[in-house]
Structure formats: C-alpha cells, structure tokens
Amino acid sequence: MAAEGKRKRRFILPVVGLLLVILGVLWITVIFPWLEQLPLDLDEKFDFDGTFTVTNPLTGEVDEFPVRIHREWKASGTADGALLINETMTFTNTDTGEDVTERYADPSVLAVDRKTRKFNPEVDERGREGSWSPPPRLGVGDTFELYHPSARGPLPAKVVREEDFRGLNVLVIEVSGENIALGPNPEAYDMEEYLTEAKITMWVEPASGTVVDEYSLVIRSLDMTGLGLGIEEVYRSVVVYAEETIVDLMDTAKSAHTMLFWFRTILPWILIGLGAVIVLVDVLVLPRIRARRE
16 A cells, blocks of 8 residues: 555656646746736726817818827627727817817727737628737737727728837837828718828837837828819827826836736746756656665
8 A cells, every 4th residue: 555655656756746837838828828818898098288289171271289198998798709899089178178079089889809919800890800909929020000099990000110119119010001091071072082101109118018109190182073182181189198098007017027027027937947857856866865765
C-alpha cells in the first residue's frame, strides 16, 4: 500500500505542471480574448470643443460660432452577437448658450461586434459598416476602415507613426476622404448635390485601442450643378477633444495598459513557465534524487 501511495504521489507534480501549462495556453487563446471584448455594461462620455462655420450659398452670409459637443455611449443589450449602444449627442453654441442639437445630430442605436469592434450592418439601425473604433494591437503601417458619420460610411484609416503623447506611447492614425457624395439637396429642385471632405487624426494607446485625443476637420460643400461645377462650401467644422476628456482618457489608457501588460503577457507566461518547470523537475531532477536515496 505504501509503495502504491508513493506511485500515485509521483503523478501529482506532472499533472499539476501540465494543468498550469494548459491553463496558460487557454488564457492566451480563449480566456483573455473573451475578457477583452467590449463590456456589456459599456458607459462612456466624451466632450469636444470646436468651431462651426456655416455659409448660406444664396446670400453668402457666414455664421461662425464656438461649439461644445457632448457624446454618450451606453450599452442597452445585444442582438445577433452585436452589442447595442445608445448614442446621444448634444451641441451647444457656447457664445449664446443655445442648444443647436437638432441641426446636427439625433439619437441613434449602434450595433457593434464585441470582438472585432466592427459595425454589424444587418443589425445596426442605419446599416453602418466599418470599424466603430480603432481595433487594439495595431502597428505602424496597419490599415482599416473606420466609420465616420460625416461620410455616412467607412473611410480609409492608416497608422502613420508612433510618438510620445504627454508621456504615453501612442500610435497616430490618419483618416481621410474627399469628394464624398452625400446625395441631393432636399431643399432644391435641381441637380444640387452635397459633397463632404473629412480629415481626422487620432492618437491611440496601442495595447487597449483607447483614443486619447482626436482632431477632426469636416467640410461640406454644395455642388450647384451636380456636375462638379460651381461648388460652394456651406459648412466647416473643426473639433478636438476637450481637455477634461483628454485627462480622463489618459487615465483610462494608462490603467488599461498596465492591466493588459500583466493579464495578457505576464500572467499566462508565468503559468506556462511554472508548469514547464514543474514537469521538468519531475522528469529530470526527482528521479535522480530518488535513485540516490535507494
């Protein structure tokens, strides 16, 4: 009985070692990717500052005013594997305090894949396509399609460089599109058509995909003939993250970077390494010790 008990105990170490290795591999391939998905309780708020310039193409009158934009994203459930996100925005003329939201935005429900962060056009109420936000684990030279409301569709995005942003290593992403046709002017009876040009720069913490700052230039023009002749600029917006939003997002990015470093990189390799050491000790070291004792 004693000999049988010793034989059983000899199997404990290699089994424990193998289990640790398996757990480490599962953590990398299954557990952490699941944890990395967009949270079901997503609740984010952002503020932007900017300037809007609106031109009346008939009279030539120009109205320029500073604006504060507040955006909220709040998850409300799932549908066909997509996370449903209620998006609400408010636009305020900071010169007058007037709420001008009705002119520029209305509430919407987004449908985003929790793993890829891409829109699910079959579920999304407006059929949006492309990425909702920059995906994590990007590198310089990577490209993807990012949805932008000014274009009413996806725009090409590219990681152009890596730089230091207030002590945080970030990737700089440039997004742009020109002469994007938005359709005819609903107030006209001729061939007038709206065109949009968009240029967006994003500063993104690469591990988590957190956007810590953003610059957006959108120009909307009216093609008076529909033939590319007589194009008049009717709207221009220059918008950036508000300072308080940048500070909040920097804290979020730093915390996420630390957590991801430990839970994505360090922890699984500790499990794998410890498991491998236990197995090697049982296979190579313990037999020699037992042989000497015998």
